[in-house]
Amino acid sequence: MSFLEISGLKKHYGPVAALAGVDLSVASGSRTAIVGPSGCGKTTLLRLIAGFEAPDQGHIALDGEVLANGGVAVPAHRRGIGVVAQDGALFPHLTISDNIGFGMGRNEDKRAERIVELAYIVGLDKAILKRRPHELSGGQQQRVALARAMAMKPRLMLLDEPFSALDTGLRASMRKAVAELLEAAGITTILVTHDQAEALSFAAQVAVMRDGKFSQVGTPRDLYLKPKDRMIAEFLGDAIILPAKISDGFASSSLGRIAVDTMERRDVARIMLRPEQIALKRTSREGMSGTSDMPFGEVTESEFAGSTCTIAVRLLNNSDPPDAAAIGNTPLILRKSGMDAPAVGEIVRLTVSGKAHVFA
Numbered sequence: 212m213s214f215l216e217i218s219g220l221k222k223h224y225g226p227v228a229a230l231a232g233v234d235l236s237v238a239s240g241s242r243t244a245i246v247g248p249s250g251c252g253k254t255t256l257l258r259l260i261a262g263f264e265a266p267d268q269g270h271i272a273l274d275g276e277v278l279a280n281g282g283v284a285v286p287a288h289r290r291g292i293g294v295v296a297q298d299g300a301l302f303p304h305l306t307i308s309d310n311i312g313f314g315m316g317r318n319e320d321k322r323a324e325r326i327v328e329l330a331y332i333v334g335l336d337k338a339i340l341k342r343r344p345h346e347l348s349g350g351q352q353q354r355v356a357l358a359r360a361m362a363m364k365p366r367l368m369l370l371d372e373p374f375s376a377l378d379t380g381l382r383a384s385m386r387k388a389v390a391e392l393l394e395a396a397g398i399t400t401i402l403v404t405h406d407q408a409e410a411l412s413f414a415a416q417v418a419v420m421r422d423g424k425f426s427q428v429g430t431p432r433d434l435y436l437k438p439k440d441r442m443i444a445e446f447l448g449d450a451i452i453l454p455a456k457i458s459d460g461f462a463s464s465s466l467g468r469i470a471v472d473t474m475e476r477r478d479v480a481r482i483m484l485r486p487e488q489i490a491l492k493r494t495s496r497e498g499m500s501g502t503s504d505m506p507f508g509e510v511t512e513s514e515f516a517g518s519t520c521t522i523a524v525r526l527l528n529n530s531d532p533p534d535a536a537a538i539g540n541t542p543l544i545l546r547k548s549g550m551d552a553p554a555v556g557e558i559v560r561l562t563v564s565g566k567a568h569v570f571a
């Protein structure tokens with residue numbers, strides 16, 4: 212049995228099924244991320260785990276102890292669960308020091324030292340401990356909320372979009388710092404986010420949530436490379452999806468013969484590639500002759516955005532007259548390095564690396 216076990220969890224708000232049957236196992240000391248669009252039920256799930264609300268149906272157990280079974284529930288303050296809410300939810304009338312120390316006893320041994328230490332751990336300067344929340348930036352407030360939750364030495368930490376108030380650069384470094392911090396403290400963590408890159412980089416286990424349910428749970432690599440369906444594929448990143456015929460571990464498609472991740476035989480299938488699996492090499496129309504099963508394309512759009520360049524490539528089938536083959540052919544959209552990206556009108560040869568994923 213895992214550290215946290217959730218099964219058949221349901222919660223309605225009037226006619227809205229915020230949770231429509233959630234199952235989840237979380238190993239002790241691990242990090243799990245739950246990712247899904249706004250309104251899919253992420254916060255509701257955390258609130259039920261934390262004990263702020265009781266489920267209509269289903270079961271939650273932590274470290275072998277039943278926390279909720281249908282409506283019956285252990286109250287939140289007895290669960291040993293730390294929560295960092297979406298908005299930080301600091302006490303505005305208390306100093307930062309008292310916010311961090313909120314869960315500690317007034318007379319707890321070395322209270323002041325522990326507060327300073329926790330502030331240091333989350334990267335806050337000692338000088339701000341006397342301030343009040345409104346005198347801090349959004350990012351600093353989030354760190355205070357994290358320090359406050361850590362102060363309670365939780366068995367389980369729930370983070371509800373804690374990085375969403377931060378700028379992109381700070382966000383990545385904060386995410387890394389928080390991951391290391393929780394890992395060092397051995398605290399099992401669940402992070403909720405609507406940012407797929409955040410989910411994939413933070414956790415060992417990722418659950419993709421949609422309409423109150425998990426549509427897929429797995430390792431970041433499995434979810435990214437073997438998504439169950441097109442929606443999950445596109446939610447987790449850019450995807451190139453092509454019709455194909457599958458046999459003997461290969462697909463025949465408009466990109467030629469590509470290795471796939473299944474041995475089953477299918478006459479009608481859809482395959483998925485991530486854009487970074489496709490390399491482009493400049494050539495010319497003359498360079499296309501004599502290599503009949505290699506895919507070529509013409510760059511029809513090239514949009515420079517600094518470090519990356521988004522390129523549209525219309526496939527030219529070498530065995531047919533290029534213009535005929537191009538009719539009704541949707542271009543592939545590829546994000547490439549901004550350095551030396553091919554320009555509109557250039558002819559490129561496409562090579563695929565790795566395997567394509569076949570949707571079930």
Ligand SMILES: Nc1ncnc2c1ncn2[C@@H]1O[C@H](COP(=O)(O)OP(=O)(O)O)[C@@H](O)[C@H]1O
Binds near residue numbers: 224228229247248254
């Ligand atoms: N207290 C509530 N009363 C009524 N509806 C709610 C309440 N909390 C959440 N909901 C609804 O439940 C659904 C899931 O909400 P929520 O869990 O906050 O989603 P997320 O955190 O993924 O954005 C939404 O449709 C939301 O409007």
Ligand SMILES: [Mg+2]
Binds near residue numbers: 254255297371
């Ligand atoms: Mg939410």
